[in-house]
Amino acid sequence: MKSIPKKKIIEALKDQQSIFGDYLFEEKLPKPKTRYDEIPEVIEVVREPADETENLFELSEDWQNAKSLDELNLLIKDCTKCVLHKNRNNFVFGSGNPNAEVMVIGEGPGAEEDKQGLPFVGRAGQLLTDILKAIKFERDEVYIANIVKCRPPENRTPLPEEMETCIPYLKKQISLIQPKMILCLGLTAAKGLLRKKESLTALRGKFFDYEGIKVMVTFHPAALLRNPNWKKDCWEDVKKFRKMYDEIIK
Template identity: 50%
Template sequence: MKNWDELYAECMDCRRCSLADTRHNVVFGEGARDAEAMFIGEGPGEQEDLTGRPFVGRAGQLLDDMLEMIDLRREKVFIGNMVKCRPPGNRDPLNIEQEACIGYLRNQVALIRPKIIVCLGRIAAIRLMKDDFKITREHGQWMEKAGVWMMAMFHPSALLRDPSKRPESFVDLKTLQAKIREICTHTYND
């Protein structure tokens, strides 16, 4: 396992898959290095690729609003993606791209040691929770895996496309808030 600086440097120079050929920036992820909650999406979008920061476009603004609804601040959690480079046209990351990048995410999880991982969207849930995960049926449900509590929510971009899912997402957020209050010690402290 690499330390934070080694992992960051390796990730910034990564050429393990063809996404390196089309990226503007590697999107390493950001937030507290001791975060008790991690939010993991599938991959960066256009604004993320241009800025090198996760969830900064329209979906990111919605994610910030969602966090605010449950009194969370971006600085208190860690926000990242399974793949660190933007898939062309915002397509789903291919299995070969996920495989090339998953070690970086595993190393981040090992360093941060979160109590909770929230998968943002179906792709992250399938990869991190279980391979037959059904987001429409299983969002908001908790699963414990290797001592970490995990749940999936609709990806913020899905909520932008289909606002009718927002009430369900609000319920998921309240479920998340309750779990954070139950098992986390410093997520809400200033």
């Protein structure tokens, strides 16, 4: 018996549908498999480009390899890692003897420091010079720097995130200078360098350790200008500082 082509059957059913309104169900036979059907489907994964800005600064932190203070200053003086850079006139890196046995660390630049680009050059700076002389240190004999290197607006206390951003620069300065002793001026300097949370009253006049370096905390000169009654306590602190220094360098 001769078989009827599938095409003819479908055409006949379509005719039936057009006449009688019957629903036509056209069965679709499965497509014959080929040898290529066994190959798993390749899904193309489009990878988003890495966020280059996320680690840009980390990758370009050449300052960490600086071999001198001058080189370090050159590499970080245009820093824009925190908001303090927006209103600065000058980046206040620090000044003094690059081989100093004593470092003095303050809070941050004031108006005069921002103008001149040097630390402690205003009234508080003059008082600091007098304090150092009183314990037989010349200003150019020590090295002076701050926790942050750009002036906070209205001389406010640096915010924690601003301090965290700038502290690595200070630590690099310390590692290059390798002082035998550090004098922290005020609570902000103590908090930034020593990670202390106690009050200034609890911290001042005592010795702490920073990577094998003896550190003392005392009043900031600006605080002494506002409260001259504290000068006596500061004098007692710095005398202890000098005595310890003399013992260390023997």
